[in-house]
Structures are given as C-alpha cells and as structure tokens.
Amino acid sequence: MRIISLSVDGIYQASHRGLFDWLASQDADVICLQDLRAQEPEIADREEFTLPDYYAYYFDSPKPHTNGVAIYTRQPPKAIVFGFGLPSCEDMDGRYLQADFENISVGSLLAPAGVVGEPSQQVKDTFFQELQAHLDKISRKKRKYIMCGNWQIAHGELDIENPDAHLSESGFLPHERQWLDQVYDDVGYADAFRRGNTDSDEFSWWPSGVMGKGDGWRTDLHIVSRDLVRFVEYAVMYKANAFSSHAPVIVDYDIEEF
Numbered sequence: 001m002r003i004i005s006l007s008v009d010g011i012y013q014a015s016h017r018g019l020f021d022w023l024a025s026q027d028a029d030v031i032c033l034q035d036l037r038a039q040e041p042e043i044a045d046r047e048e049f050t051l052p053d054y055y056a057y058y059f060d061s062p063k064p065h066t067n068g069v070a071i072y073t074r075q076p077p078k079a080i081v082f083g084f085g086l087p088s089c090e091d092m093d094g095r096y097l098q099a100d101f102e103n104i105s106v107g108s109l110l111a112p113a114g115v116v117g118e119p120s121q122q123v124k125d126t127f128f129q130e131l132q133a134h135l136d137k138i139s140r141k142k143r144k145y146i147m148c149g150n151w152q153i154a155h156g157e158l159d160i161e162n163p164d165a166h167l168s169e170s171g172f173l174p175h176e177r178q179w180l181d182q183v184y185d186d187v188g189y190a191d192a193f194r195r196g197n198t199d200s201d202e203f204s205w206w207p208s209g210v211m212g213k214g215d216g217w218r219t220d221l222h223i224v225s226r227d228l229v230r231f232v233e234y235a236v237m238y239k240a241n242a243f244s245s246h247a248p249v250i251v252d253y254d255i256e257e258f
Contacts (some may be wrong), residue, residue: 001255003106004028005148007205007220009244010037011068015048019243024051026250029074029258030099032108032148035244036060036068059083061094068094069108069149075258077101086130090123100143104228104258109149114170121170124152128179136187144225146192146253150205150246154217155180155191158200161215171219183223192222192251196235204237204247211242220249231255 004026008014011033023031031054036043040058043049050056054072059082061067071080077099083091090112098107111128114121138145153176157163166172183189193202203216224232234252 001030001253001258002026002028002250003030003032003146003148003222003253004248004250005032005034005108005220005222006248007034007110007150007244007246009035009209009246011043011049011070012038014243017243018241020048020051022238022241022243023072028072028250030106031070031072032106033070033072034068034108034110034150036070036094037065038068039064057097057099059094059097063093066094067110069097069110071097071099071106071108073099073106075101081105081107084131084134086127086134088123088127088130090127091130096149101258104144104146104255107145107147107149109147109151111150111152113152124170125175128176132179132183132187135183135189139188139225144228145189146225146228147223148249149221150219151180151221151223152219153177153180154219159203159218161203161217166215166217171217188226189223190226190229192224192228192232192253193218193235193249195229195232196251202237204249206245209245211239211245211247220246222249222251228253228255 039060058070079100081098095110112124114124154160203218204220205217208214231254233254237247
C-alpha cells in the first residue's frame, strides 16, 4: 500500500504546478492533501482536480479559502469521519478527514500553526492537548491508524536545518517536541518515515516558501499505530518538482488488503 501526503499551500496553485499529473503517475493507493484553501463545491467536479479511478472526499473550513483537507482513495472506504471529535473549535475547521477501511483508518491532518504570535500558539497548544487524549483513547482499539499530514512540529535536531537558530520558534519549541515524545513513547504511535529512512537531510517544508531555499524543516509526518511499524517498506520525500513549499511524503507499507 502506497500513501502519499502533501500540504499543498492552495490546491489551485499546486494543480497549476502539475501536482495532479504527477499524482496520476505514482500508483498510490491513498493520497492525503492538506491546506486546500478552497471549498468542495469549487473543486469537486472540476477535471483538473480529478484523478481517474479514485474516490475523492473533502472537509472544508467554514471560512472560505482557509485550511481544508482531502483524501483520494482507490478503494471506497466503509466510512468517512470529519474531525476528531475534540472540544476545540479548531477540530471542525477543515483540519482532519479520515477514511475507514476494513482494518485500517487513514487520516489527512492539517494542524494549527502558531507562527502569528502568542494567541495562535495557545490555540495550537490546546488542539494538541486535546488530540493527545484522543490518540490515547483510540490506541486501545484493535483498529490500526495512519495519520498523514502537516503536523506543524519538527521533532528532533535531525528534522531541522540549523536547529540552534530555531529553538524559540513555533514548531520547534521544547514543549511541542515533548508532545511528540509522549505520542511516540507513552501513547504508542510511531514516525513511519523515520522507520524507513534515517537520512539527515530529509526535510519536507521550507518556511521561505521556496523548496531548498533557507532552512528546511520536517513537519510533514505519517504517524502510525505501533503495530504498523513492521510493515513500513520504503519512505522518501519527493523533491524533483515543487508543487508547494512542502515536499510530498511517500511511504510504502507491506499491506495488500486494508
């Protein structure tokens, strides 16, 4: 099973840069897109946003041209879930869409950013506090989870260029990195990309807005249930073409039926 995830910085821009032509050539089973900045009625029936032989699902923000996530899948899911069911109003702001298959759920996530200042950082922190409790709850279920997306956090020094220069910036704050520690070590999830690729120069986002310009961060993650770790076969960032300020994250799992 191949899953591709990309934060697109606006689906119109990414499409104009050739995203959908590239996706059509990748033989992916599931494609998770984030930060669409467009609503379903604008894009659902337009040919440039269609992938042949894929079912498409969207979750919009009620605020036009902000947020928005999508899932394209070859197999029709048994259910589609909108949001995590968190108390935070951010949960229903076009931030998380989940496709439930027989034994596995695949989610597309766009976490809140905290770069604007202290109020937005508080919103981000609240979202993650609530999310941790949710992840702990569902970790006790027999269902397996693959949550792909723009998590807005670089976990370790390996995941950011020039880490000492960014210690006080949102996305690399100590408590944010500790949050991922707890998700991995205490709750029991895993970073699928790092199980398939340990290279030190693998970054997925450039805050400058231009791939390869300035310091790179690895904030785009596949976070998976612990018992899926052994199924990770291959992981890579695609950087030959720039569809946004983020690079597509491609992970192959040794799973035939899901």
